[in-house]
Amino acid sequence: MTCASDAAAVAFDHAVAGYLTYRLDTAARVKACLAVDPDFCLAHVLRGYLTLAAFNLATVPAAREALALAKTAAVNATAREQAHVAALEAWVDGRLDELLARWEAIVARHPTDVLAFRLHHFNAFWLGRPEQMLAVVEATLPHWELGLAGRGAVLACRAFANEECGNYTVAENSGREAIALDPGDIWATHAVAHVMEMQGRRSEGILLLRDLEPHWQGGNNLKHHLWWHRGLYHLEREEFDEVLALYDKGFRNLGSPIVEMQPDLYIDVQNAASMLFRLQLQGVDVGDRWIELADKAEGRIGDCLNAFTLPHWMMALVHTGRYQAAEAFLAGLEAAAAGSDTIAGLVRLYALPISAAVLAHGRGRYQEAVELMRPALGGMYRLGGSHAQQDVLEQLFTDAAAKAGSKSDVLMMLERIAGRYPVPPENRIGYRHSATLVA
Template sequence: MHKDLHGLTLSTDSGTAVDAYDRAVMAYLKYRTDAARHLAAALKADGNFAMAHVLRGYFAMLSYNRANVGAAAEALAEARSHSRRTTTREAAHVEALSRWVDGDLDRMLDLWETICAEHPHDVLAFRLHHFNAFWLGRPAAMQAAVERVFPHWSDELAGWGMVLACRAFAHEEAGNYTLAEGAGRLAIEVDPGDLWAAHAVAHVLEMQGRRVEGIDWLKRLEPKWGGANNLKHHLFWHRAMFHLERREFDDVLSLYDHGFRDLGSPLTQAMPDMYIDVQNAISMLFRLQRQGVDVGDRWVELADKAEARIGDCLSAFTLPHWMMALMATGREAAGERLLEAMRAFARGNGTVERLVGKVALPVCEAVQAHGQGRHADALRTMRPVIGEMFRLGGSHAQQDVLEQVFLDSALRAESGDDVRLVLERVAGRHPVPPSRRVGYATAAARHSF
């Protein structure tokens, strides 16, 4: 038996396997592409290493792609077959993976919380909880989790910067911008290449309307992102969002083609339909078109991918984006198939199944109606769940595109009450007034908000 970087027992007799496992975990925490390579080395050193198989399953599930659930189930079976030697903590990880594969994400989160309560240095349990709570629209859970483990951490521990970055993002989403910015900047001092910390501070700057500062922040840190995975694309998207607010549309399109939707990049070619990448691209095209920008044929490849993923509902927040792409390219039949697949998925009783049925489905129906010009129908369908959209996951900045769908239909339907509803919602959640935000300024001026 050996111990990991944080003194936690790992059920393997191979020091080589432990070293490779530690590198895989740290690469995951730092959003680096070599995590899978290090994990493969750990399994090569010890094929009976249960936690390495668990990590392989976790990596498969983190793609939010139904095609990879089978690989996660295989990894789970392997982990279970070598569970005779596992510690109680490792056994809890095996069970958490099982719950994830089965769709019981509520119990999965509970298991990670229990692990962290007993082992606050379990960086894997902590980071996975943070990530999944985010995509389930639970910022309070993110905030509570980081504050529980934070007193047990210091700069003497590997991963300290990651904890600071998670603290920054959790508090940013809760509106505690001063604490969030301080934690994020400290994390960058610890590790200038920490993408999650760069991301957290970018969110603070976006929410406070510090657009030039946001552009400079991300441009300055970009040289530190060598070997980064697709989160790098999301940071390019954030930079484009700052340019969008400044109405610098050519800069936005340049970042689209050469940054967050560069179809020729190795990252995009390796995962052409990665959920965060398509969210970035689709939401930006929608925003640009609302400003009258000609986006050319950029919708087409996204709509192709949307059609190919019909029936895959693991990422609830991605589903309205898929519908936007289908409607933008006039693929009416595919839009209907997407809705039917969502209805079938929602008959299940898992965490995401319930979320899709109660929230994602009506939102997608509203996006469809908006795309078809049935704006009164879009308002009628979306209005009852507008206060529940946060449950789909995504940040305030990402969720904003759904608010703009509703606003656009309200403007086109000439429904003043609904326009004011959206303006009041965004004013209550965003420190920058609607009159100073590109997606809302015209509506705010017309309706004397």
């Protein structure tokens, strides 16, 4: 690296370690690094990367500022560092296909550049490209010798990439290997939790998360997502009071320092909205929990940086009866869909029709919801999100089809679900009733 001192290099490593392990103080670590060396090119790049990783349109100016400082500092930087600057510029400008290609090129030349590797994993996931996640991690892992710092993070990514590609044995083994290296590895725990969700190992999943929870101290919002996963296990067991308790004290936990820092962070919104929606499909009274989400949704109209979050914002607006705001939200999606960048295509083909289907479903226009959503089903995974996260959209379609009396559409979705989950649809809470319609 090109930096002013060994102290600056150590501070940068500390910041990258914070990112890899989902530490709440990662931004403070980056700030401390720049205090040691204000002209540190890669530190400015890291600040820009982390700013954009929040998927919040309001923070893009700060990322542009970081990019400008990185460019100034890159005059004497190495080719690898300059490649990172170019990647940051592609991300700022929304050129996401180019972004992934630039990180792939860095990793091909420098297989242990864990920052390029991990950011590629992150963004490929949110673009619905598990095949790229898997290809990069399998090509990279042989370069990570036993004992090399960062190996656990690579193993955790290997676990999740394999899980999303249906390779559950490899996924679980890699995840457990990473957990053995660090019981506080939240991403590795997350990957194993996904395996258990897909395989219907609910009791085992609850025990896994309960036993590892003490190691999550100092973690950021991703630990909320682990509580959400635990909530999914309890939901399948029809333990609705436990789910609501996890919502209030775990993965939403209003008033906690983490939520106060980023009250509308994409992953927290997805956790909350998708769980409330699932509960309501089961006839559970969720009280006024939708209101604070809807308040925040109104403030994010026109912000489409994370396409998968968009139907979740719409759920909050619909379930609080804010139909005028919902129409404005759709207008914002239409404006975004008119663009030419990567996200515009995702919004146009998937986020817009699915969000419109959420609105139609909420208004009781079930056949309309089915017609809106059906053409998007085949490529819906391109919105990003895991199988477990996308499942709420599949439940939406199934419920609409069942209420519209469209047995053919119900059957189509049940076949789709059966092809992905080892657990039969009739043994999953979101599909039991619909399965009886076509039995």
